[in-house]
Amino acid sequence: MLRIESTILRLYYRLAAWPRYQQVLDLPPLQRWGTFAGVFLLLQLLVFGSLYLIFDGVVVLGFLCSILAGLGTGVGALPALYMKDISQRLFSSMLGAAAGVMLAATAFSLLMPGIDFGNQLWPGLGIWVVAAGIALGALFIHVADERLPHLHFDTVAGNSLDSMEKISLFIIAITIHNFPEGLAVGVSFGNGDMKNGLALSIAVGLQNIPEGLAVALPLVGLGFNKWRAVALATLTGLVEPIGGFLGITMVSLFSAILPVAMGFAAGAMLFVITEEIIPETHINGKCRYATFALMLGFIVMMLLDTVMF
Template sequence: MNHITLGFLASLIAGCATGIGAIPVLFFRKQNFSHRLKDLLLGFAAGVMLAATAFSLLVPAIDIGGVWIAVIGVIIGALLLDGVDKVIPHEHFEMGREGGSTNLRRIWLFVLAVTIHNFPEGMAVGVSFGTENISNGLTVATAIGLQNIPEGMAVAISLIGVGYNRTAAFGYALLTGLVEPIGGLLGITLVTFMHWFLPLGMALAGGAMLFVISDEVIPETHHRAHSRLSTYALMIGFIVMMTLDNLFG
């Protein structure tokens, strides 16, 4: 199996992890899911994303291309996500509606919000396989899949909270992760056929993920009285991923 196919499959599996995380909503009653649980799950996911960004994307980008290429890539990645965020209409569960005006149903605005979030994650997996260092690629894919599990559950819980039934909540949570293999295929194709793009692409994906973490994930966990617990969950997620990255990366 060549690294392009492997990268695509890895990003597909990582994306499907949102569905794995959403499975519990099919079996438990609505009252079993609280805002506190959702904030803890998102906090943990943010910590995993931060560690994966730092150790699996930005550090290799600096090693390959130097610090200034990494700086440029991070800035470009953040600006691209900022532009997309302002143009594409979407809605967050806590922060409300953003982007342009639209007549889309609210559920599709939620799906678009998570899709914007997930695309750079898939691209990060693809770019990491572009080095043909399978170990590094698998580490990033594991990190993204690991954080997608609590994220998928948090999305499903939020959908139940705004009135969707358990089956619909599970289906939409799974759907939001399926954009990741598209990002993965794009990332690995770019770095495979344009080798010079590799360090820039890793930094760009890292910058996009940093933007998502700071602009969307963390704020979603700080609207209620659970912000301190969410902060500790973020630190635990960061420590878990940092440990896994150094043991197996």
């Protein structure tokens, strides 16, 4: 475990110390973000071109939505440009609302469609197939949590992110948990139903906002350049397109695995919500605000999923 931890930290520090990377970060804000955007768009155009030649428009849209959802971390990090701290009540409420949104999206955009599609393939067995997927998804995140060094959300609430090493481990945790969210977005587009995919993309993007803020604020507190802190927070969300590409490619090529894949994505997200997000909202006696925020987030996402889409 120590060897894995030291290897990951060495890779992180080498990236931060890479001269070309430093030169880009030292540019004026407009040039810096223009450079990042240009490189990012070039890479995405290459991927989009490949997807368009191989798959149909729904697959390309699914990959695009996983990118936009991942950029929610960057949106959430933007307030770090103007503040150095946030009240625990507000942060807990934001996480509670994010948890409610994700719970509703998991139920209405993954589990219910997965059961319906499973019953079409195997009449009467859809719920069991999805249940098996839920167990596999939760087990996958559990193993990742056990094997990879990281810190949990409660370190943010405890104000213990006081070193670069701790922040690096927390960033690793956010990155690990963003992968199944991107996977879920990709899988939700797999049966060609854009309704479920768009609803889940919105949910994941909203849920990423407090995560981006949770990454950026400790970096600013350690004296990081504010734009650099926002950039690092944004990078944690860019693992989601990888999960999105993997999910939508697999279910497009092998449609029979879609019910299991939907259950897998739902199980992974349920594990993250119950292991990381909800417990953090009950720290420092601010749970009542977070509870009502969770209810509100669930209701809003339920309406978005069932009425607007």
